[in-house]
Amino acid sequence: xxxxxxxxxxxxxxxxxxxxxxxxxxxxxxxxxxxxxxxxxxxxxxxxxxxxxxxxxxxxxxxxxxxxxxxxxxxxxxxxxxxxxxxxxxxxxxxxxxxxxxxxxxxxxxxxxxxxxxxxxxxxxxxxxxxxxxxxxxxxxxxxxxxxxxxxxxxxxxxxxxxxxxxxxxxxxxxxxxxxxxxxxxxxxxxxxxxxxxxxxxxxxxxxxxxxxxxxxxxxxxxxxxxxxxxxxxxxxxxxxxxxxxxxxxxxxxxxxxxxxxxxxxxxxxxxxxxxxxxxxxxxxxxxxxxxxxxxxxxxxxxxxxxxxxxxxxxxxxxxxxxxxxxxxxxxxxxxxxxxxxxxxxxxxxxxxxxxxxxxxxxxxxxxxxxxxxxxxxxxxxxxxxxxxxxxxxxxxxxxxxxxxxxxxxxxxx
Numbered sequence: 001x002x003x004x005x006x007x008x009x010x011x012x013x014x015x016x017x018x019x020x021x022x023x024x025x026x027x028x029x030x031x032x033x034x035x036x037x038x039x040x041x042x043x044x045x046x047x048x049x050x051x052x053x054x055x056x057x058x059x060x061x062x063x064x065x066x067x068x069x070x071x072x073x074x075x076x077x078x079x080x081x082x083x084x085x086x087x088x089x090x091x092x093x094x095x096x097x098x099x100x101x102x103x104x105x106x107x108x109x110x111x112x113x114x115x116x117x118x119x120x121x122x123x124x125x126x127x128x129x130x131x132x133x134x135x136x137x138x139x140x141x142x143x144x145x146x147x148x149x150x151x152x153x154x155x156x157x158x159x160x161x162x163x164x165x166x167x168x169x170x171x172x173x174x175x176x177x178x179x180x181x182x183x184x185x186x187x188x189x190x191x192x193x194x195x196x197x198x199x200x201x202x203x204x205x206x207x208x209x210x211x212x213x214x215x216x217x218x219x220x221x222x223x224x225x226x227x228x229x230x231x232x233x234x235x236x237x238x239x240x241x242x243x244x245x246x247x248x249x250x251x252x253x254x255x256x257x258x259x260x261x262x263x264x265x266x267x268x269x270x271x272x273x274x275x276x277x278x279x280x281x282x283x284x285x286x287x288x289x290x291x292x293x294x295x296x297x298x299x300x301x302x303x304x305x306x307x308x309x310x311x312x313x314x315x316x317x318x319x320x321x322x323x324x325x326x327x328x329x330x331x332x333x334x335x336x337x338x339x340x341x342x343x344x345x346x347x348x349x350x351x352x353x354x355x356x357x358x359x360x361x362x363x364x365x366x367x368x369x370x371x372x373x374x375x376x377x378x379x380x381x382x383x384x385x386x387x388x389x390x391x392x393x394x395x396x397x398x399x400x401x402x403x404x405x406x407x408x409x410x411x412x413x414x
Contacts, residue, residue, distance in 0.1 A: 038410040042229035049347035056345040058337040066268035068261035072236040077229035080104040093234040102230035111223035118216040132202040150184035182393035268315040270333040293322030344387040350401040352381035363396040
């Protein structure tokens with residue numbers, strides 16, 4: 001008879017294992033298709049701003065210092081040794097205030113030599129004038145004597161002609177009297193011409209010697225001025241700012257000895273990054289922060305060359321200066337470039353540059369998440385930047401540094 005058999009247990013085990021493997025594969029595939037959970041960021045570490053539409057003021061900012069508008073640099077006219085320093089920096093000085101004294105024996109000897117040459121030239125002028133004047137007077141005497149002789153000879157000729165009519169003189173004697181008168185008349189003309197030439201020559205010789213005297217007098221005055229310049233004066237009313245000399249130091253001609261600044265008339269010199277200085281124009285309004293108050297002003301000069309990546313901009317200050325404003329005070333300046341009407345703008349991202357496209361995290365409506373969106377930026381200002389494309393008015397975006405999450409397109413905000 002037939003006996004019923006039970007299915008083997010191993011077959012049932014294989015079926016269970018296969019089902020389990022299939023389930024594991026399905027679950028693994030499902031999990032692989034799930035998105036990774038976005039990282040969480042603390043809200044307190046973020047700087048969130050809202051996209052706005054309206055007027056955007058473009059500005060550039062740079063550090064700077066207050067400097068006097070008028071500065072007088074006091075330089076050495078001649079080389080010399082510092083003998084005595086009378087006034088130190090920080091003191092208020094007048095134009096005739098004696099700052100310091102120099103000494104140089106060579107300059108003093110040159111001044112004495114120039115005075116000696118001037119005295120010799122003046123003595124030569126006096127001697128020449130006396131000699132020439134004596135010669136002129138002698139020639140005038142010769143002219144007068146010749147005229148007197150001519151008059152006498154003319155009278156003798158007239159007498160001879162009257163006697164000739166009475167046949168009391170020979171024709172030879174009459175002709176001799178006439179020739180004598182004619183000779184003296186010619187001599188008068190010659191002596192007068194000689195007197196004129198002598199007088200003209202006298203004036204020229206005296207003028208040349210006088211010019212020589214004037215040149216030597218100018219040289220003497222110049223040498224005397226060099227001697228006097230060794231007593232260094234301030235040259236202008238103001239505050240003595242720089243004077244770093246000590247007795248015994250030797251200075252060369254042209255060395256800057258001191259700087260005198262006129263108080264109360266200050267300007268700001270700002271250093272603007274050269275990438276932003278291209279939009280700065282003369283006359284643009286400026287605000288200067290002295291950390292003790294704000295001063296309004298306007299751009300008055302722009303340096304033509306850049307130094308160390310910055311361009312110098314001089315700002316003329318308007319109105320009364322705040323207390324504590326003094327030369328060399330560190331300040332911050334903000335220059336208004338232009339006002340853009342009816343544009344989208346947002347706070348300037350830490351990683352966004354003007355005229356570029358960047359990824360910015362935009363918050364969801366509930367503010368619990370933020371997704372990266374590509375935003376095209378336009379013109380920039382100090383704290384704001386124009387939004388050309390990618391955002392709408394009212395959008396809230398993260399403008400603080402998010403470089404730590406560059407590998408993520410979404411973050412959670414807690």
